[in-house]
Amino acid sequence: MSVRELVVLGTASQVPTRHRNHNGYLLRWDGEGILFDPGEGTQRQMLRAGVAAHDLNRICVTHFHGDHSLGLAGVIQRVNLDKVPHEVTAHYPRSGQRFFERLRYATAYRETVTLTEAPVDADGPLARTPGYTLEARRLSHPVEAYGYRLVEPDGRRMLPGRLAAHGITGPDVGRLQREGSLDGVTLEEVSEVRRGQRFAFVMDTRLCDGVYALAEGCDMLVIESTFLDEDEALAVEFGHLTAGQAARVAREAGVRHLVLTHFSQRYTDPEEFERQARAAGYEGELTVARDLERVALPKRR
Numbered sequence: 383m384s385v386r387e388l389v390v391l392g393t394a395s396q397v398p399t400r401h402r403n404h405n406g407y408l409l410r411w412d413g414e415g416i417l418f419d420p421g422e423g424t425q426r427q428m429l430r431a432g433v434a435a436h437d438l439n440r441i442c443v444t445h446f447h448g449d450h451s452l453g454l455a456g457v458i459q460r461v462n463l464d465k466v467p468h469e470v471t472a473h474y475p476r477s478g479q480r481f482f483e484r485l486r487y488a489t490a491y492r493e494t495v496t497l498t499e500a501p502v503d504a505d506g507p508l509a510r511t512p513g514y515t516l517e518a519r520r521l522s523h524p525v526e527a528y529g530y531r532l533v534e535p536d537g538r539r540m541l542p543g544r545l546a547a548h549g550i551t552g553p554d555v556g557r558l559q560r561e562g563s564l565d566g567v568t569l570e571e572v573s574e575v576r577r578g579q580r581f582a583f584v585m586d587t588r589l590c591d592g593v594y595a596l597a598e599g600c601d602m603l604v605i606e607s608t609f610l611d612e613d614e615a616l617a618v619e620f621g622h623l624t625a626g627q628a629a630r631v632a633r634e635a636g637v638r639h640l641v642l643t644h645f646s647q648r649y650t651d652p653e654e655f656e657r658q659a660r661a662a663g664y665e666g667e668l669t670v671a672r673d674l675e676r677v678a679l680p681k682r683r
């Protein structure tokens with residue numbers, strides 16, 4: 383079974399607290415690891431969470447505020463120290479190229495790894511692999527920010543009853559899948575569409591079109607809820623979301639598992655985020671993220 387899960391490395395906005403590290407999230411998607419928004423201390427959180435430098439194939443940075451990017455310096459040096467044998471690709475807003483370069487070359491070290499810089503400057507697809515298409519959408523924050531979304535291509539699920547009715551067994555099933563038809567029986571007659579899974583990562587933004595586009599139909603949505611609803615005016619002023627806003631997005635988009643994170647240090651009771659998300663009418667699976675937690679993607683429909 384392929385593993386698809388979110389490993390939460392840190393959940394604090396702006397400054398770390400005694401219980402929350404700066405942001406950091408690893409998405410395991412089959413054999414690949416995608417690191418999102420490594421804030422300060424991410425290298426050590428990876429160690430504590432059982433994530434190795436070798437697990438990283440891609441790094442996605444939403445924007446260049448410190449809580450989303452200061453960890454790049456340590457993580458990039460660690461990838462090189464450990465001589466990761468594969469290419470690592472980094473996505474980040476092109477307007478922050480100088481910040482990326484500073485973090486990449488913050489101090490002296492020996493470069494051993496191919497780190498490909500693939501900056502983002504428009505909405506649209508960034509990469510296609512057999513397992514997913516990675517897309518970016520512009521968000522609304524005081525500095526340029528992009529959210530990310532993975533969309534697995536739809537596949538087909540074979541229907542054993544239909545196969546049996548047509549007398550198709552053994553190696554013929556594989557032939558039919560490869561060739562699309564067999565002795566007049568088409569693949570469509572003996573299978574159904576298996577919808578691909580979708581994951582989105584939405585950090586540091588006001589409500590905007592990009593938020594809804596990223597969240598649409600997601601099996602898992604990881605989204606910031608820096609503020610509680612009573613502080614909505616602050617959220618709008620500083621370019622953030624409240625728990626209720628994030629939950630309403632998830633409800634309207636049909637999200638199956640909502641992960642709230644990026645909490646302001648001003649709040650002490652995480653359960654209030656859950657209460658407000660439920661009060662906003664979101665009824666799917668809900669996780670108020672804690673550091674070092676692992677959250678599995680929901681089973682396929």
Ligand SMILES: [Zn+2]
Pocket residue numbers: 395396447449450586644
């Ligand atoms: Zn932030």
